[in-house]
Amino acid sequence: MIFFATAAKGTEGAVRDELREHRFRGVRATRGGVAFEGPLGEGYRACLVLRTPVRVLLELSTFEAPTGDALYAGVRAIEWEHAVSTQTTIAVRATCRSSALTHSQFIALKTKDAIVDRLRDRFGERPNVDPEDPDVAVFLHLVKDEATVYVDLGGRPLHLRGYRKEAGPAPLKETLAACLVALSGWDRRADFLDPMCGSGTIAIEAAARAARLAPGLSAPPFGFTRWASFDEESRREWDAQVERARASVVPPAERPIVRASDRDPLVLAAAKVNAARAGVDVVLARQSIDKVPDPGDAWVVLNPPYGERLELDRDDAARAGRALASMRRAHRAVLAGSPAVLESIPLRPSKLLTIMNGDLECRFALYAPAR
Ligand SMILES: C[S@@+](CC[C@H](N)C(=O)[O-])C[C@H]1O[C@@H](n2cnc3c(N)ncnc32)[C@H](O)[C@@H]1O
Incomplete structure (x- = not known):
């Protein structure tokens, strides 16, 4: 097929x-x-x-x-x-x-x-x-x-994983967040950080990927289970796949550290509930990006505010840009919904991708560690 x-x-x-x-x-x-x-x-x-x-x-x-x-x-x-x-x-x-x-x-x-x-x-x-x-x-x-x-086969878009009931004002789809984690090139061994985490989607997707936690394990039933052709044998095959997926989950002690922070306590509360529902550990902190301790050689992936509702003022954006530039040993990756976001980062991207976030054309800029 x-x-x-x-x-x-x-x-x-x-x-x-x-x-x-x-x-x-x-x-x-x-x-x-x-x-x-x-x-x-x-x-x-x-x-x-x-x-x-x-x-x-x-x-x-x-x-x-x-x-x-x-x-x-x-x-x-x-x-x-x-x-x-x-x-x-x-x-x-x-x-x-x-x-x-x-x-x-x-x-x-x-x-x-x-x-x-x-x-x-x-x-x-x-x-x-x-x-x-x-x-x-x-x-x-x-x-x-x-x-x-x-x-x-799913019967619905696969971003509806079942873990995110709480969201900030501009949450990313879970599938898109997973794509950002993948496209950032994270090796799944180094630490991971989202310093503007909102409802935590990027960090949760990163943690789940590193844990090899199959998204379908906690999702609502898929469309194919409601097809006329989904008989006893299909059910047995599906159950066996679910068993295999459960058996390949990485034990917590062997997972990398995934951190997420935001300056807004309300979205952090949502991130906490979402991570717990997703079954992953994300270390959460209430912090403005310019106060985040140097993450060392971590991967830092984020989606800063943009557009009318979430606009950062100029000073704020410049501070955030300087904070990112100061994380010199980190691999940084920024999904920007408007060009102004990237203009405030005083670094030259090592790679620049164009990605659609719904109807919004975004840039995904990758910044390599300083040599
Ligand atoms: C576009 S949202 C991120 C959405 C997130 N990716 C999600 O899926 O829910 C941007 C976030 O940046 C946070 N933010 C804005 N200024 C900040 C700052 N100076 N330091 C830390 N977080 C900040 C906002 O509170 C907001 O939650």
Whole structure:
């Protein structure tokens, strides 16, 4: 089977590397994500162990769809009865680019009709549509008149790990935070610090990665467990994977030290609750960044305030920039939502990446230790 791990723009390399690290097969990065291959159980495993992708999709079919009728026929030819019964709810989302069909809502509707009509023919009854919480979430991507039909194995975006109930005013998605940790190049042995931690997402993702704590262990049930095809044997396979993931967690004494600080006591309280829920140790301190003790040769990854609600004033930003520059032996990595953030850091980045944080184009600047 062919799977597709979708990635936030600019993070495809992190997703590809994580798939390789976990020994998935046939890994190849393309626009918007990374494809990989294997039996269905590999799709389950991807949902369980991967921290960086936005979603894990299972590819069902690709076919030419220059017209609505061709689209309908191609979707109707798929053996939906394996995943969908009359008791299962479905939802369809569509995207299109450079194709004769240009309305994604029309494409989604045609797709839904084809699925429903096939199942009505087979079972005499049709499944219901539930756009909010479907059992089977279908994605249709139409590019240059070629349709690809996917189902979402997770059933929801994978950043919803279940540990973060408390958040500051501008929390990062957990999956994006995991990508930053990966792209920072942290070796998972040196100490790690986020000195502007907000609700703690970056530090929690770092701690969990170093502990090899699979994100799916504490997440709500994945979509595939609600498919008609998820039978006794699938359940046994899934349970065995969960067991293996539990057995590979690194004991606390062997984990590196992960610290996080912020000047705002309210967000720190949230970070504390979130870390406990995630099952990781993060050493928290209430501190302004310019009062943080020299972290030595740690990795320092942060996402300073930007934009109207969270703007740092000029003096504050300059102080924060000087504080980062003074951490001379550290590997520093800064996700900047506005150019002003990087202008206040008196250092030249050794690497500058462009990453999408939702709709916001950000820079991720890496600063190597001073020689
Ligand atoms: C964009 S938020 C970080 C969000 C965080 N990555 C998360 O996922 O929740 C920026 C944080 O910087 C903190 N901050 C602002 N000025 C600071 C300073 N001088 N020292 C330490 N923290 C500061 C704010 O309180 C805020 O929590």
